[in-house]
Amino acid sequence: MSLRSRSRFIAQLAFTVLVCLFLIVPVVLSVLAGLSQNFFIGIRSGLTLRWIVEVWSLYADTIFLSLGIALACLAVTLVLGVPIAYALARKPGRATRLIEELLVLPVAVPGLATALALILFYGEWRGFRGSWTFILVGHVLFTLPFMVRSVLAVMAAIDLATLEEAAASVGAGFVQRFLDVIIPNARGGILAGALMVVTLSVGEFNITWMLHTPLTKTIPVGLADSYASSRLEIGSAYTVVFFVMIVPLLIAMQWLSRDRKAPKMLVDEA
Amino acid sequence: MNRLTVMRRLDTRLLLLALPALVFFCAFWLLPMARLAQVAAGGPRGIAAYAAVITDANYFSSLVSTLLLSIAVTLVTLVIAGIAGLFLGRNTFFGKRVLVSMLTFPLAFPGVVVGFMVIMLAGRQGLIGSVTDTLFGYPLVFAYSMAGLFLGYLYFSIPRVILTVMAAVEKLDPALEEAARSLGASPWQVLRDVVIPGLKPALISAGAISFATSMGAFGTAFTLATNINVLPITIYTEFTNYANFSLAAALSLVLGMITWIALAIARTLAGSTVAAAA
Numbered sequence: 357m358s359l360r361s362r363s364r365f366i367a368q369l370a371f372t373v374l375v376c377l378f379l380i381v382p383v384v385l386s387v388l389a390g391l392s393q394n395f396f397i398g399i400r401s402g403l404t405l406r407w408i409v410e411v412w413s414l415y416a417d418t419i420f421l422s423l424g425i426a427l428a429c430l431a432v433t434l435v436l437g438v439p440i441a442y443a444l445a446r447k448p449g450r451a452t453r454l455i456e457e458l459l460v461l462p463v464a465v466p467g468l469a470t471a472l473a474l475i476l477f478y479g480e481w482r483g484f485r486g487s488w489t490f491i492l493v494g495h496v497l498f499t500l501p502f503m504v505r506s507v508l509a510v511m512a513a514i515d516l517a518t519l520e521e522a523a524a525s526v527g528a529g530f531v532q533r534f535l536d537v538i539i540p541n542a543r544g545g546i547l548a549g550a551l552m553v554v555t556l557s558v559g560e561f562n563i564t565w566m567l568h569t570p571l572t573k574t575i576p577v578g579l580a581d582s583y584a585s586s587r588l589e590i591g592s593a594y595t596v597v598f599f600v601m602i603v604p605l606l607i608a609m610q611w612l613s614r615d616r617k618a619p620k621m622l623v624d625e626a
Numbered sequence: 627m628n629r630l631t632v633m634r635r636l637d638t639r640l641l642l643l644a645l646p647a648l649v650f651f652c653a654f655w656l657l658p659m660a661r662l663a664q665v666a667a668g669g670p671r672g673i674a675a676y677a678a679v680i681t682d683a684n685y686f687s688s689l690v691s692t693l694l695l696s697i698a699v700t701l702v703t704l705v706i707a708g709i710a711g712l713f714l715g716r717n718t719f720f721g722k723r724v725l726v727s728m729l730t731f732p733l734a735f736p737g738v739v740v741g742f743m744v745i746m747l748a749g750r751q752g753l754i755g756s757v758t759d760t761l762f763g764y765p766l767v768f769a770y771s772m773a774g775l776f777l778g779y780l781y782f783s784i785p786r787v788i789l790t791v792m793a794a795v796e797k798l799d800p801a802l803e804e805a806a807r808s809l810g811a812s813p814w815q816v817l818r819d820v821v822i823p824g825l826k827p828a829l830i831s832a833g834a835i836s837f838a839t840s841m842g843a844f845g846t847a848f849t850l851a852t853n854i855n856v857l858p859i860t861i862y863t864e865f866t867n868y869a870n871f872s873l874a875a876a877l878s879l880v881l882g883m884i885t886w887i888a889l890a891i892a893r894t895l896a897g898s899t900v901a902a903a904a
Contacts, residue, residue, distance in 0.1 A: 364813075365717065368709065368710075368713040368717075369713065369717075369719070371709055371710065371713070372709075372710040372713050372714060372725065373725070375706060375707075375710045375729075375784060375788075376725050376728045376729060378781070378784075379728060379729065379731070379732050379781065379784065379785060380728045380731070381746075381747070381753065382742075382743035382744070382746035382747050382753075382781075383731065383732070383743065385746045385747075385753060386742065386743070386746050389746070395751060396751060435646070436646050436647040436650055437647065439643035439644065439646065439647070440643060440644045440646075440647040440648070442640075442643055443640040443641070443643040443644040444644070446636070446640055447637075447640055455644070455648070458651065458656075459647070459651060461655065461886070462655055464838070464882075464885060464886045464889050465842070465882035465885060465886055466841070466842025466843075466844070466858060466878065466881055466882055466885060467842070467844065468842065468844055468858055468861055468862065468878055468881075469659075469662065469878035469879060469881065469882040470655065470658075470659075472662060472861075472865060472874060472875060472878050473655070473658035473659045473661060473662040473875075474654065474658050476658065476661050476662055476665050476871065476875065477657060477658035477661045477662075478658070493654050496650070496654075497651075497654060497655055500647065500650075500651075504647075530639065555734050559734055559735065559736035559739075560736065561736040561737055561738050561844070561845040562737070562842075562843070562844045562845060565844070565845070565848070576736045576738050576739075576845070579736075579738050579739060579742070580738045580845070580848060580849060583738065583741070583742055583745070583849050584849075588751055591742060592742075595739060595742055598739065602734045603731075605734065606730060606731060606733070606734055610727065610730060
């Protein structure tokens with residue numbers, strides 16, 4: 357390596373490290389704040405789990421609700437998303453593209469608009485409006501396109517018609533073909549979609565903030581609450597709990613995408 | 627059974643498989659959106675509510691500042707993430723995997739958490755404030771303003787764009803650059819005439835996503851301050867504080883049109899590859 361290209365390498369490396377620091381330093385700070393007695397004094401004040409314990413007593417219900425909604429959302433997106441992805445993969449054409457475009461609209465349009473629309477349309481149905489299923493509907497709208505696209509990408513790459521013909525020639529009916537041939541062949545896409553759905557559902561705020569009630573608070577809603585009203589240590593400890601929840605999901609996602617390269621999680625919300 | 631009957635049976639089956647998702651989508655998105663459009667036109671301003679974002683000075687200033695913010699975020703993100711993504715996509719070195727996983731971690735943060743990260747950096751008890759206080763005796767605090775929001779949207783967009791650029795760099799053909807160099811092109815010319823055009827589809831689609839999220843995002847602004855003059859906050863305030871449903875509906879539809887059009891234009895410009903990215 358010449359001196360010039362070496363110094364160019366070092367300059368670019370330094371720049372990239374700086375960018376990473378910008379992203380990671382606040383994460384480290386919030387972990388420190390969540391685990392130290394008094395953030396203002398710093399680590400010298402001693403490490404403690406008391407803020408985490410306090411978060412648990414204040415916000416445990418949000419954690420359970422978020423997990424419950426994420427799992428329910430996964431179940432619904434699997435039941436709705438895998439069959440429609442198959443239908444779209446078997447019949448590519450203009451109508452198929454239009455349907456794909458339509459399904460992505462709740463992601464392309466700000467969550468605020470979707471949430472307002474849901475409230476104006478279903479707000480009068482008090483039982484539905486006040487229940488967690490109202491939030492679930494919002495999450496399904498937002499995550500369904502990710503499931504469909506992920507499954508569709510895998511299904512489009514395999515020759516479904518030939519696979520099915522082979523299975524049919526040995527006497528397999530459609531249900532059997534779907535369960536024993538198609539789903540196993542698409543499992544990579546289903547798994548990637550599932551991880552994305554759960555991660556996005558656990559972190560969804562834009563729609564959820566509008567749809568929640570005092571009795572149906574998810575983790576991001578609780579986080580917004582604690583940032584606004586609690587001391588910094590509690591907000592930080594709550595954020596640490598959130599980090600701990602998403603790390604396994606991210607590791608699984610990275611592990612899954614290792615052999616498929618392209619990062620899939622591109623659009624979500626702020 | 628002749629061929630035509632087989633085809634027809636397949637079609638019916640596919641329709642049945644697609645139906646549950648389509649029914650869900652119509653019941654919970656299309657119909658509510660139609661109602662939203664109806665409510666928007668049914669207020670005291672009538673159909674003119676849609677134009678309020680331009681005719682009313684307050685909403686117009688909110689629109690303009692949101693647009694300027696989103697454009698600035700997009701451009702700065704593309705430059706920063708372009709440099710870092712190009713570097714990471716091109717070089718292998720010790721510690722690269724650690725750097726890349728650091729970049730991946732913030733991808734799953736919702737906007738509220740991004741807002742909190744900005745507070746950690748530039749808030750009242752933040753890092754920047756305490757460093758500037760020690761150095762200059764004056765704490766620099768800018769988290770709770772447009773500048774804080776700008777920092778938050780950079781935080782949100784940079785990792786996404788870096789990963790997109792990295793993936794695109796790996797697909798570039800190194801022979802093209804080799805050819806340009808052997809013809810005597812300087813590193814700068816190679817970058818300008820070979821690399822950047824090659825990355826154009828990825829840059830356009832990543833930029834559009836960054837623009838659309840900055841336009842429509844709500845969580846980060848909500849965490850930092852509820853009086854920042856951006857359109858999502860304006861809509862939220864109209865809806866919850868003033869119960870001005872028709873105006874909130876009209877503004878949110880206009881905002882939705884803007885983000886949808888931005889993404890659609892990017893898809894047309896960048897070719898079909900963006901379809902899979904969004």
